[in-house]
Amino acid sequence: MNTVLQELSDKGIKYAIEAGAQYCDIRAEQQEKKSVHIENNEIENIRAFSDSGLGIRLIKEGAWSFCSITDPKSFDEIKEKINHAIKNSSHPTKNKKKVDQYPSPTNNLKIDFPVLKKPSIDELVTIGLECSRIILDTPRIIKSIISPWYTVNSKYFVNSEGSKIEQNFTDVVTDMIAVAYESGITQSTNITEGGRGGLEQITNKDKIQQKAKDISQKASELILAKPLKEEQTTVVMNPDFVSLLTHEILGHPSEADRVLGKEMAWAGGAWWKGKIGEKIGSENLNVFDDPTIKESLGWYYFDDEGIETKKTTLVENGILINHMQNRETAQIFNATPTGNMRATNYRFMPLIRMACTCIGNGDRNTDEIIKEVKNGYLISNMKIPSIDMKRYNWSISCQYAQKIENGETTDLLRDVIVMGTAPEFFESIDACGNDFTVRPITNCGKGDPMQSMIMGNGGPTIRGTAMVKSVN
Incomplete structure (x- = not known):
């Protein structure tokens, strides 16, 4: 700083x-x-x-x-x-x-977040061009879009109560899109990878090149996939889809300012206002927000009020326990601040924001969860949400789905939307997997003027009941 x-x-x-x-x-x-933006092997x-x-x-x-x-x-x-x-x-x-x-x-302290591999624009260009070539080498692919970026951040907080807190951190992220076309049909898949840290956030573990191959193959396969008919049925949702579902119908309504109606005019409220201590889902539903999950885009030690972060239980065994609180709302709810006050940058007032809101994992093997389904669908990877003002009625499209018949996944399906109401869907959850995963979210909007925020969201594979249909 x-x-x-x-x-x-x-x-x-x-x-x-x-x-x-x-x-x-x-x-x-x-x-x-x-940042660098690459389309079809060309640096834009x-x-x-x-x-x-x-x-x-x-x-x-x-x-x-x-x-x-x-x-x-x-x-x-x-x-x-x-x-x-x-x-x-x-x-x-x-x-x-x-x-x-x-x-x-x-x-009073200074915190330097670990960076194992310092990022550079030259390395991002090299990685981006390699991923673009991988995507374009796949049959039926007509377009690849690769957008790697990194930020180096320093934040110093001081207040009249005597706190002085400095936090220094780096974020590295890559957004990728693969577009396939054949016989008048266009399909696309996308993925975002990265986290808080250095270049290792996209080169370690599941390497970004493998992710590029995965999305290009899936986009190509979707050209031959089928739509489905509308039905109320069993759905098994993978962790990537669950992360967006958690964000939209569990995270946002858990922000205390929304619960109080302070955002109703432009961003909505929360259907479970006044329901703390009440049952809002099945006993399999556990939800928390945790800014201490390392390497997540929602990882920080002190929020923009100088409050030290901690894991906050929001829902426990289906019972609504708490909301995300700032110093002001904590007084209203007779609670304690949860360390969730954040602003996009110094230009904005901080708001109550998710850090890393997740559905807690269970102890079930994913294959077992699928094998128990006689008739249903495996829903994979987030796409576009549509949620009402109180986060009650929800509709989220997925990138692809698969039919489940007698415990086996069969036909690949495209253009699938999953719909439900919050209380009915939460109550229907009867299994949570042991494959807990945190995914990066880079474009959450809230506030007036609008603030875009990065964060983590996550969860395991879950099984419940919802309406499914294809948009075509």
Whole structure:
């Protein structure tokens, strides 16, 4: 972290309190991003972007105010911004409810996240071109799109309660798309791989080149796949599909600001408002959010309020236990902050956001879960969600499905959508696999103005009941 930004942040806190603020915190952030975009073995662009600045929150006369400064050059700029923020908080508002924050301990530390292989744009180009060639070598493939990128981030948080926390981390991610075409039919498959760390996030374990081969083969096979008829049936969902389902119908409604209706006008609420302590699913359903899962894109040690992170149980054996809380909502729910306050960057106020929300794994072997199904479908890999305002009715398309007949997977199926209502589907879950997996999510939107956030979501193979149909 630039020491000048740290010093300006420290001075800004002192000035805000002297100017009459009851509380103030400042996030100094720096980011460098490099990316390459490759289509059909051709480099379309290589981009480099850097950004730095301060995000300043304060409470004056019981009300929040926020301002941000990009690349500040002098302390006078910061003083001017703080003065405006204090003035804005002081405007009289009818029936104004004063902010009440949960007490927070003071923390002073610096954390450097591990990077085993430092990324470079040259290495991303090499990997991207190799993946593009692999995809295009597959029959029926007409297009490959490869978009590798990495960011190097430094975040310094300081508040008027005495906390000073620095976190330095790197993210490496690759997005890949394979498009197949034949006889008037177009099919595409895609995958995102990566995590918090260095180049090892896409080169270790299941190498990115194998993922490129997998999606190209599947896109090609889908040209010959069949659609299916609409029916209410047993569905077995693989971990990649489960991660999006978890994100949309378990993660978002668990954010306490949505539960309180503070996002209803633009992002929706939560159907289980007021149901803490009640049964909302089968005893096989366990849900948690965990920012401490290492190498996930949702891995961090302190949130943007300076709260230390921990694993938070949201649903336990089908019972709704808790929501994700910030210091303010924790007071309302008589709970404790969960470490989920995050902003896209210093330009925005932090919001309650998922870190790594997952369905907990079970003890069942995936093959056994499938073998017990007489008639149903294996649903694989996330595609496009459509969820109502309260996360009650949901519809999520998958990249492909397979028919299950007498415990065996048979026909490959395309253009499949899975639909249900949250309580009915949760209650129907009768098996969870032992194949727990965390997947990267890079484009979650929330807030007004909209903030895009990266995070992890995950879970095991699960089995339940839902409606399925093909869009064609």
